[in-house]
Amino acid sequence: MKKKDNNSDDFQVCPIDYGFKRIGGKYKARILWYLKKDTVLRYGELSRALPDITTKMLTQTLKELENDKLVHREMFYQVPPRVDYSLTCTGEELIPFIDHVREWSLREMEKEKDLLAVGSR
Amino acid sequence: MKKKDNNSDDFQVCPIDYGFKRIGGKYKARILWYLKKDTVLRYGELSRALPDITTKMLTQTLKELENDKLVHREMFYQVPPRVDYSLTCTGEELIPFIDHVREWSLREMEKEKDLLAVGSR
DNA sequence: CCGTATCCGAGAGGATACTG
DNA sequence: CAGTATCCTCTCGGATACGG
Numbered sequence: 001m002k003k004k005d006n007n008s009d010d011f012q013v014c015p016i017d018y019g020f021k022r023i024g025g026k027y028k029a030r031i032l033w034y035l036k037k038d039t040v041l042r043y044g045e046l047s048r049a050l051p052d053i054t055t056k057m058l059t060q061t062l063k064e065l066e067n068d069k070l071v072h073r074e075m076f077y078q079v080p081p082r083v084d085y086s087l088t089c090t091g092e093e094l095i096p097f098i099d100h101v102r103e104w105s106l107r108e109m110e111k112e113k114d115l116l117a118v119g120s121r
Numbered sequence: 122m123k124k125k126d127n128n129s130d131d132f133q134v135c136p137i138d139y140g141f142k143r144i145g146g147k148y149k150a151r152i153l154w155y156l157k158k159d160t161v162l163r164y165g166e167l168s169r170a171l172p173d174i175t176t177k178m179l180t181q182t183l184k185e186l187e188n189d190k191l192v193h194r195e196m197f198y199q200v201p202p203r204v205d206y207s208l209t210c211t212g213e214e215l216i217p218f219i220d221h222v223r224e225w226s227l228r229e230m231e232k233e234k235d236l237l238a239v240g241s242r
Numbered sequence: 243c244c245g246t247a248t249c250c251g252a253g254a255g256g257a258t259a260c261t262g
Numbered sequence: 263c264a265g266t267a268t269c270c271t272c273t274c275g276g277a278t279a280c281g282g
Contacts, residue, residue, distance in 0.1 A: 013230070015226035015230060017151065018230060022226075023222075025275095054275085055246090057276080078243095079243090081245085083243085100217065100221065102136045104215065109134070146255095147255070163263085176264080177255080178254095179265090180264080180266080200262095200263090202262085203264085204263085
């Protein structure tokens with residue numbers, strides 16, 4: 001198997017890979033989704049929206065999303081500090097597709113539940 | 122942070138997480154995509170379609186997709202052996218959404234290229 | 243309130259050789 | 263042709279403690 005030699009970037013990047021790298025990762029899609037629902041969320045609100053995330057991962061993921069221009073970050077220099085997060089236009093373009101997965105998943109989870117119910121009686 | 126205790130499954134599973142687990146992984150989306158394009162592909166054809174995948178990963182990923190009922194596997198007992206892979210109905214439901222990411226990625230990659238071109242002149 | 247800084251373990255994925 | 267079987271590396275993410 002040919003390994004990509006990194007001193008030449010003339011190899012083709014698959015767009016599917018590219019996309020999944022930008023929204024993959026354990027929490028990225030969920031964060032984007034919560035942001036679309038409420039438009040603007042503070043750090044603490046996001047933290048409460050995703051109860052299973054650690055501060056490390058939340059900070060890190062938000063930073064990645066910001067560098068990727070998918071979320072916008074606004075700091076207010078106050079005491080106590082305040083930081084707002086919201087979607088960029090590019091980030092919003094991803095919402096319909098996250099919605100699609102979500103709907104699909106809900107249907108699939110229903111199917112699983114039904115199957116389980118039938119099996120146990 | 123509360124850790125999920127695995128002896129009780131009364132905790133809520135987020136549908137977004139659920140979905141991304143089923144189509145996440147380095148090659149799953151790409152494999153589904155190639156299957157939609159050509160409808161039926163043999164193991165070797167898939168291998169050639171994804172030049173960067175090793176046999177180990179291809180076999181493993183296909184097995185996962187099969188267990189998840191996203192792809193269908195058909196063996197022909199011949200010499201030399203032949204195995205066909207195709208999408209299930211559930212798998213097909215994911216294609217529009219993979220398409221969406223792909224289109225988005227193509228646009229984004231264009232934007233990056235333009236940016237680079239401007240920067241270097 | 244909004245993070246940083248370390249340390250660490252599990253598992254995803256890679257390289258390589260072999261088989262019915 | 264269509265996979266198995268090992269071994270190994272390396273990144274992702276969890277736990278925990280501390281800082282402006």
